[in-house]
Amino acid sequence: MNGVSTSTPGQAESRTTDIPAIALEGVSLAFDEKVVLREVSFDLQPGRTKIVLGASGAGKSTILRLVLGLLRPDAGRVFVAGERVDTMRESDLMAVRAELGMVFQDGALFDSLTVRENVGYRLYEEGDQPLHEVDARVAEVLGFIGLAEYAERMPSELSGGQRRRVAIARALASRPRILLYDEPTTGLDPITALTVDDEIVKLRDLEGVSSIVVTHQLRDAFYIATHEAVRTDRGIDFVPVSGANKDRTEFLMLRDGRVAFEGTADELRASEDEYLRTFLS
Numbered sequence: 001m002n003g004v005s006t007s008t009p010g011q012a013e014s015r016t017t018d019i020p021a022i023a024l025e026g027v028s029l030a031f032d033e034k035v036v037l038r039e040v041s042f043d044l045q046p047g048r049t050k051i052v053l054g055a056s057g058a059g060k061s062t063i064l065r066l067v068l069g070l071l072r073p074d075a076g077r078v079f080v081a082g083e084r085v086d087t088m089r090e091s092d093l094m095a096v097r098a099e100l101g102m103v104f105q106d107g108a109l110f111d112s113l114t115v116r117e118n119v120g121y122r123l124y125e126e127g128d129q130p131l132h133e134v135d136a137r138v139a140e141v142l143g144f145i146g147l148a149e150y151a152e153r154m155p156s157e158l159s160g161g162q163r164r165r166v167a168i169a170r171a172l173a174s175r176p177r178i179l180l181y182d183e184p185t186t187g188l189d190p191i192t193a194l195t196v197d198d199e200i201v202k203l204r205d206l207e208g209v210s211s212i213v214v215t216h217q218l219r220d221a222f223y224i225a226t227h228e229a230v231r232t233d234r235g236i237d238f239v240p241v242s243g244a245n246k247d248r249t250e251f252l253m254l255r256d257g258r259v260a261f262e263g264t265a266d267e268l269r270a271s272e273d274e275y276l277r278t279f280l281s
Contacts, residue, residue: 019082021046021178021210022067027076028257029062036062038257039076046177047208047248049200051221053279054254060214064180067212068100069093081177101171105183109155109163109170115142116151119170141169145199161192168199179203179211185220197223198238204248205229206236218280225249225265253279 020043029037036059044050052060065071066078069085078086080096088096109118120138123129129137142148145165155163164184171179181200185193197220203209205228215221228241228248241248251268253261253276261268261276268276 019046020044020079021048021081022050022212023077023079024063024066025077025079027066027073027078029059029066029071029073035257037073037254040254040257040259041076042252042259042262044178044210044212046210047204049204049211049213049224049249050252051225051249052212052214052252052254053216053218053221054260055279056216058254059257060216060254061182064102064182064212064214067180068097068102098174099177101174101176101179103164103167103171103179103181103184105186109166111155114152114154115147115158115166118155118166119173121170122174137173138169141172144172144202145169159192160188161195164188164196165199168196168203172203177210179209181211181213181215183215183217184213185215185217190219193217193220194223196220197227198229200224201227201238202229202236205245206231221251222265225251 023043025041027037027040028035040059040063042050052063054060062071066073066086067080069088072086076086077084081099083096085093085096110121113121116138117124119142120134123134123137139148139151142151145168147162147165147169150158150162150166155166158166184200185196188196200211200213201224204211213221213224226241227238228245230237230239246264246266250262250264252259253268255275261271261273268280271277
């Protein structure tokens with residue numbers, strides 16, 4: 001399989017505009033006396049990846065919940081594909097969430113459903129597509145992540161890495177323009193984690209998916225930032241990123257609720273900031 005479509009007519013054009021896939025403007029949020037985010041601002045351009053790093057409790061996953069509209073900031077604005085979501089009614093948020101796919105740390109698969117049923121769950125439930133089209137879409141995304149032969153297996157029969165990749169396939173099934181990953185490789189051994197990293201890279205480079213990756217796994221973060229997926233006669237290869245493609249992925253470092261750094265892997269490594277150097281060591 002050469003690729004998997006993540007867009008419907010009209011969506012592909014939006015990836016070429018200057019409208020950020022996601023933007024936070026001066027966002028602050030506190031829970032009681034605990035301030036989680038302080039005037040956080042950044043944007044994610046279409047077809048690019050933002051890797052969010054920070055210590056435990058720094059507010060990394062909170063950003064994902066704000067993007068999904070599950071939390072509302074105390075101050076500031078949150079945009080998804082140009083639509084302001086922090087003031088949006090719940091009924092209107094449903095349309096915005098259709099543009100988003102979410103991959104959770106534990107995969108969050110339904111244990112009583114097969115891989116095929118898990119991947120197609122949202123499409124089967126919506127019921128507005130013919131069954132044969134849904135089945136074809138499920139087969140397409142499973143083929144893209146290399147698990148087509150596992151379609152009728154139960155989640156309990158899969159390895160941890162396979163479960164995470166099925167979760168990615170499920171997030172892809174409805175053709176979202178944006179994917180949100182919450183600690184996608186936590187708990188996996190390095191070799192297994194690499195298979196998940198490769199899927200993230202592949203979706204960014206070959207399908208133009210915009211993504212935010214929340215992680216504390218530096219090894220995986222730098223792999224995603226410093227490698228690119230290319231098509232070859234043999235299939236898909238993962239090679240060191242070069243030239244202008246280096247800016248497809250940026251890091252966002254949070255410290256005490258504030259943005260302590262934003263930039264490329266090379267810029268992060270070159271930073272003389274004592275906190276950043278200690279974090280990276």
